[in-house]
Amino acid sequence: MDDQVVITCALTGGMTVPTQSEAIPITVEQIVEEGVRAAEAGASVLHVHVREEATGRPVADLELFDRVLTELKRNTDAVLQPTTGGGRGMTVEERGSVLTFRPEMATLNAGSINFGLFPVAGRDLPFEPWERDYLEGSRDYIFKNTFADVTYLAQLMEESGTRPEIEVYDVGQLYNLQYLVKEGVLRPPFNLQFVLGVLGANAAEPDQLLHMLRTAQRLFGEDAFTWSAAGVGYPGEFRMAGLSLMLGGNVRVGLEDNLRVERRKAAGSNAELVEKAVRLADLYDRRPATPGEARRVLGLKG
Ligand SMILES: C[C@H](N)CC(=O)CC(=O)O
Numbered sequence: 001m002d003d004q005v006v007i008t009c010a011l012t013g014g015m016t017v018p019t020q021s022e023a024i025p026i027t028v029e030q031i032v033e034e035g036v037r038a039a040e041a042g043a044s045v046l047h048v049h050v051r052e053e054a055t056g057r058p059v060a061d062l063e064l065f066d067r068v069l070t071e072l073k074r075n076t077d078a079v080l081q082p083t084t085g086g087g088r089g090m091t092v093e094e095r096g097s098v099l100t101f102r103p104e105m106a107t108l109n110a111g112s113i114n115f116g117l118f119p120v121a122g123r124d125l126p127f128e129p130w131e132r133d134y135l136e137g138s139r140d141y142i143f144k145n146t147f148a149d150v151t152y153l154a155q156l157m158e159e160s161g162t163r164p165e166i167e168v169y170d171v172g173q174l175y176n177l178q179y180l181v182k183e184g185v186l187r188p189p190f191n192l193q194f195v196l197g198v199l200g201a202n203a204a205e206p207d208q209l210l211h212m213l214r215t216a217q218r219l220f221g222e223d224a225f226t227w228s229a230a231g232v233g234y235p236g237e238f239r240m241a242g243l244s245l246m247l248g249g250n251v252r253v254g255l256e257d258n259l260r261v262e263r264r265k266a267a268g269s270n271a272e273l274v275e276k277a278v279r280l281a282d283l284y285d286r287r288p289a290t291p292g293e294a295r296r297v298l299g300l301k302g
C-alpha cells in the first residue's frame with residue numbers, strides 16, 4: 001500500500017444550487033480561490049465545473065472554463081480535471097466542448113443513470129424558482145451516457161491528449177467498461193473513480209464499494225487501474241474516504257459531492273473538507289501526494 005494518497009477536490013459541481021450552501025463557489029474568482037486553498041490543504045487533483053456567475057446555475061460555458069483553468073494553472077500545479085458530466089440539461093456535445101482546452105485529465109462517465117436531486121427541493125429553503133425547478137426536474141432526469149456518448153467523449157479525449165478519469169456509479173458500469181475495452185474504445189490502465197451515493201445508482205455503503213472494487217479487480221486485474229472513492233452526501237463522503245484509505249485507494253472530497261464537514265456542521269470551504277481527509281489519511285499512516293506524485297500515480301506526463 002502506497003503511503004501517499006491522491007486527494008481529488010471537487011470544487012463546485014453541477015448537482016447543487018447556491019441556496020443549499022453559501023460556501024458553494026460560484027464566480028470564476030471564487031472557484032479559483034477555492035481551488036488554490038484546496039490544493040494548499042493537500043488536494044493534488046482539482047475537479048472543475050463552472051456556473052453562471054449571476055445566478056450560480058451550472059453551465060458548460062467555455063469562456064468561464066477558460067478563465068478558471070487559466071487562473072488555476074497560474075496559481076497551482078495541481079492536476080486540473082474539468083468535467084464532461086456537466087449538469088442537468090446539457091447535451092453530450094456541450095459537455096465535451098471543454099476538451100478544446102486539451103486538459104491533461106477529464107471525467108468520463110461510464111453509463112446512464114437516474115440522477116435524483118429532488119429530495120433537496122422538499123427542504124424548507126428559500127430557493128429561487130429556477131433552483132427549485134433544477135432540483136425538482138431531476139425526478140425525470142436521466143444522466144445520459146450511452147455507449148455512443150461514452151465512445152464520442154473517449155474519442156474526443158484521444159484527440160485532445162486528455163486522460164480520462166472513468167466515473168463508475170454502479171457495478172454494471174464496470175461491464176460497460178469491459179465491453180468498451182473489447183471494442184478498443186478504452187484500454188487499461190485506467191483511472192477509476194467509484195462514485196457512490198447518487199440517488200439512482202449505488203449507495204455509499206462499505207459492501208457496495210468493496211463489491212465494485214473486487215469486481216474491477218476480477219474483470220481487469222489488480223494492476224490494470226488506479227482507483228479512488230467519491231462518496232456523495234454526509235456521512236457517505238467520509239465513510240467512503242475512510243474505507244478507501246484503509247484499502248489503499250485514493251480519495252475524492254469537495255462541495256460538489258457533500259456540503260457538511262460534521263453531522264451538524266456545514267462545511268465552510270472545500271479546504272475544510274480536504275483538511276478532514278488529510279487527518280483521516282494520517283490516521284491510516286498515509287500522506288497527501290504532491291501534484292508530481294499524483295501525475296506519476298495517475299499515469300500523467302510529469
Ligand atoms: C457525482 C458527481 N457529480 C460525479 C461527477 O463529478 C461527474 C462529472 O463531473 O463528470
Ligand SMILES: [Zn+2]
Nearest residue numbers: 013083085256
Ligand atoms: Zn463533477
